[in-house]
Amino acid sequence: MHAGLDLLDRHVVDRDGRAVGKVDDLEIECAEDGTVEVTALLLGPEALGRRIGGALGRSMGGIAARFSGDPEPARIGLELVEELDIVIKLKHPLHQLPVGRFERWVREHVIEPLPGATDATG
Amino acid sequence: MKRVLGLALGVFTAIGGFMDIGDLVTDALIGARFGLALVWVTVVAVIGISTYSEMAGRVATITGRPVFDLVRERTGPRIALGNVVVSYLVNALTLVAELCGVALALELLSDVHYLLWVPAVAVLAFVVLWKLPYEMMERVYGLTGLALFVFVFAVWQLGPDWGQMLSDVTRPSVPAGEGLPTYFFYAIVMLGAQMTPYEVFFFSSGAVEHEWDASQLLDARVNVFLGYPIGGALAIGIQAVAYLALQPAGIQVEHLGQTVLPVAIAFGKIGIALAVLGIVAATFGSVMETLLSSSYTVAQHFGWEWGKAKKPVEASRFTALTLLTLVAAVGVALTAWNPITITIYSVYLGAATLPFTYVPILIVANDRNYLGDHVNGRLANGLGVIYLVVVTAAALAALPLLIITKGGL
Numbered sequence: 001m002h003a004g005l006d007l008l009d010r011h012v013v014d015r016d017g018r019a020v021g022k023v024d025d026l027e028i029e030c031a032e033d034g035t036v037e038v039t040a041l042l043l044g045p046e047a048l049g050r051r052i053g054g055a056l057g058r059s060m061g062g063i064a065a066r067f068s069g070d071p072e073p074a075r076i077g078l079e080l081v082e083e084l085d086i087v088i089k090l091k092h093p094l095h096q097l098p099v100g101r102f103e104r105w106v107r108e109h110v111i112e113p114l115p116g117a118t119d120a121t122g
Numbered sequence: 123m124k125r126v127l128g129l130a131l132g133v134f135t136a137i138g139g140f141m142d143i144g145d146l147v148t149d150a151l152i153g154a155r156f157g158l159a160l161v162w163v164t165v166v167a168v169i170g171i172s173t174y175s176e177m178a179g180r181v182a183t184i185t186g187r188p189v190f191d192l193v194r195e196r197t198g199p200r201i202a203l204g205n206v207v208v209s210y211l212v213n214a215l216t217l218v219a220e221l222c223g224v225a226l227a228l229e230l231l232s233d234v235h236y237l238l239w240v241p242a243v244a245v246l247a248f249v250v251l252w253k254l255p256y257e258m259m260e261r262v263y264g265l266t267g268l269a270l271f272v273f274v275f276a277v278w279q280l281g282p283d284w285g286q287m288l289s290d291v292t293r294p295s296v297p298a299g300e301g302l303p304t305y306f307f308y309a310i311v312m313l314g315a316q317m318t319p320y321e322v323f324f325f326s327s328g329a330v331e332h333e334w335d336a337s338q339l340l341d342a343r344v345n346v347f348l349g350y351p352i353g354g355a356l357a358i359g360i361q362a363v364a365y366l367a368l369q370p371a372g373i374q375v376e377h378l379g380q381t382v383l384p385v386a387i388a389f390g391k392i393g394i395a396l397a398v399l400g401i402v403a404a405t406f407g408s409v410m411e412t413l414l415s416s417s418y419t420v421a422q423h424f425g426w427e428w429g430k431a432k433k434p435v436e437a438s439r440f441t442a443l444t445l446l447t448l449v450a451a452v453g454v455a456l457t458a459w460n461p462i463t464i465t466i467y468s469v470y471l472g473a474a475t476l477p478f479t480y481v482p483i484l485i486v487a488n489d490r491n492y493l494g495d496h497v498n499g500r501l502a503n504g505l506g507v508i509y510l511v512v513v514t515a516a517a518l519a520a521l522p523l524l525i526i527t528k529g530g531l
Contacts, residue, residue, distance in 0.1 A: 009194040009202075011187070011425055018436075022194065022425035043425075052200050086185065086192075086492055103426070107438035117434040117441075121255050 011087050012043065012076070014094040020076075021099060023088065024048035027075065040077045041088070043099055047073035067102065074099040129344050135260045136349020138267035139324065140171075141356060142408035143223030144216070144315035144469040146401060147462055149357050150381035152308050153364025154373060158287060159294040161358055163309050167316035168354035170509040172346050174480055177487040177502060178322045179342035182329035184496045189326050191422040192492060193482035205478050206423040210416050212475055213320050215468040217412040217451045221247075222461030223405035226378040227398050237458060244452045247409050251444065256331050256431045263407030270400030274359035276388035280366045287362065307523040307530050310516045311466060314473025316357060317513070320408075322479060323415040327422075331431045339496075363388070376462060413451075417443040466530070474520040476513040484510060 012020040025047035027040035046068075049061025065071040076090065076097065083089040094100055111117045152160050182188045190209075194202040225239035232239075250259055296305045329342060364375065367384035375381060378401070385393040414430055421428035421440040428440040455461070484506045487498045498506065524530075 009199060011191060019425055019427040022423075024199070045424075048199055048424075052203060087187075103439050106442050107435055110442045111434050111438045114434070116252055119253075120433045121251075121253060121431060 006084070007038065007041070007088075012041065012090065013087055014090050014097065015082070015092055016094075017089075018094050020090060020094060020097060021074075022048075024073065025051055038078060040075045041081075042073040042075055044068075044073040046071060064102075067105075129341060131261055131264065132341055132345040133349045133352070134268060135264035136325075136345040137353045137356065138260075138264040138404055138407045139321055139411060140316070140350055140353025141267060141270060141404040142216075142315075142318065142411075143220050143405045143465050144318060144472070145357055146223070146360065146381050146404070147375065147378065147465045148308075148311055148315040148469060149360035150364040150368070150384075151375040152312055153361035154368035154375050154380070156297055156300065156305065156308060157365040157369060158290040158361060159296065159305070160309055160312055161291045161361060162294060163312045164316060164354050164357050164361070166512070167313050168350050169505070170512065171317045171321060172350045173502065173505045173509060174317075174483055175322055175325050175346045175350065176343060177483050177498065177506065178326035179329055179346060180339060180496055181483070181486050181493065182326040183334045183339045183342050184336050184494070185492050186330060186335065188323075188330055188418070188422060189483050189486050190323065190419050192486050192489075194423060196485050196489070197482065202423060202482075205482065206419050208475050208478055209319060209323070209419045212468070212471050213323070213412050213416040213419065214447055214451060215454075215464070215471060216318065216320060217409065217416060217447065218454045219461065219465040219468045220405050220408040220412055221451055221455050222464060223378070224402055224409060225455075226461060227401040227405060230379055230382065230394075231398055236461070237456060240452055240455045243406070243409065244448055246406070247413060247448060248445070250410060251413070251430060251448075252434070256328075259410060259430075260328075260407075263403045263410070266403035267400055267407060269396045270356055270404060271359075272385055272389065272393055272396040272400065273363055274356060276363045276385045276393065277359055277366070279388035280363060280384070282362070282366050290365075301527070303523055303526045304530060306519065307527045310473050310520050310523065311469055311530065313513075313516055314469040314471075314476070316354070317476060318469070318472050319476060319479040320412050320415040322483065323418055324411040327415070327418040327428075331429055336496075378462075413444060413448055416447045470520060470524065473513075474517045477510065477517055480506075480510055480513060 007023050007026060010023045012023060014020050021043040023041045024044060025042040026038050027042055029037050029039050031037065045064035046061045049057040049064065051057070052060065076099070080090050080092060081088060082091045090097065178189050181192070185192065221240055221243055222236060224243045225236035228234070228239045229236040296302055334342065360381070363384035367387050368375065368380065373380060373383070382394055382397045385397040417440050418428060420443060426439045427437045429437055434441040486492060487502065490497055
């Protein structure tokens with residue numbers, strides 16, 4: 001498998017098909033025999049900022065880190081992956097995954113206080 | 123029967139989706155200044171928008187994901203991010219123009235200044251976003267927008283010399299007093315008005331909102347190949363009545379009221395009422411489409427949960443960005459910057475950035491990993507490449523022409 005082509009920027013969903021994010025970067029380990037192995041998917045603006053690089057990438061990662069209080073992106077070990085296809089499906093539901101802080105913050109502070117925010121419009 | 127009705131409603135929606143404030147202003151402006159000498163641009167634009175919308179719709183129905191969800195995997199995050207920023211800004215500026223468009227149409231009816239209508243229209247957009255089911259939203263403005271056909275009927279009512287009109291269309295010439303650069307500047311503006319980028323964003327994301335799958339590919343194609351040409355016929359009707367009623371009187375279109383004037387001459391008050399009703403419906407529909415398209419592109423780039431059909435709490439970042447965009451657009455509209463100027467610039471920027479919209483669609487529509495046997499055939503690729511050359515040439519010529527003609531003066 002070609003990690004750069006087959007994993008990077010793929011869409012990631014949870015067990016129930018809800019959006020988790022995009023594969024913004026990969027965690028790679030080099031074994032002593034020189035083989036290289038992908039060990040985890042990295043998600044979030046901290047990871048994307050590093051890949052984009054330059055002043056824009058740095059400020060993107062910096063702002064995200066300031067909000068979350070953690071300079072490291074969300075890490076999803078490959079053992080949590082259920083299926084690798086044009087969409088990457090994970091084994092667990094969203095709330096059990098180490099992602100979604102920003103989505104949660106916006107939900108609790110911006111959307112939920114609005115009346116009717118829990119009604120489906122269809 | 124139900125199937126036919128469903129298809130017909132889809133087509134009406136597509137007609138409404140084609141018409142927006144950019145069309146209403148530029149068609150009348152160009153008809154009054156250039157007669158029928160730019161009708162060929164509408165024909166070119168309809169074929170182009172149909173070609174690319176079909177591709178975008180096919181990608182969405184087959185993969186269940188809109189084009190801009192997939193494109194990052196093919197172009198990398200840096201180019202894709204640049205593309206998203208440009209698309210967002212053009213969509214948001216178009217939203218400002220559409221908001222002003224609804225408000226200007228309401229001003230025609232009420233004599234209340236359009237700036238007072240802008241916040242009211244935004245509140246209505248919020249209510250529709252929050253409460254009205256997706257399909258209902260499309261159908262209400264799609265069906266009401268059909269009132270715009272009063273412009274087409276007005277062509278007959280004004281009793282034109284059909285032979286003369288036909289020769290004006292088939293042998294276009296630059297009118298006396300207009301320079302060739304101005305003619306081409308308005309050709310590009312018209313192309314931008316009729317091949318607006320948000321139409322493909324909205325159409326492909328809408329296919330996902332409708333939860334269309336491969337079995338609804340026919341629906342998508344009927345929408346495109348019937349809806350857009352009928353929309354194009356409407357656009358030509360507006361150009362024709364402006365040519366027949368405004369040009370002889372030497373009237374230049376500087377206000378939405380002048381777009382409606384030919385219908386008033388043809389049918390009196392009932393004509394005005396129908397035209398304004400159609401304009402309100404078409405521009406309000408475009409408010410929703412540009413608003414949603416703005417946040418669709420961003421959410422799809424970053425992999426957020428998105429969709430108007432979802433509960434707001436289930437797509438929080440998407441919904442928050444949509445609300446923020448609406449508030450910001452109201453803010454820009456309330457600066458009282460001339461709304462017709464905003465419209466022309468949004469249309470012009472749409473034209474100048476069209477290659478950014480079309481390149482990703484062409485790339486993804488050729489990818490067997492996503493589409494299997496449903497990749498582009500020769501016809502789609504042939505037309506796709508020709509139109510890519512056309513929109514790139516238009517985009518490159520846009521800035522020099524803007525400067526030479528001082529914005530079409």
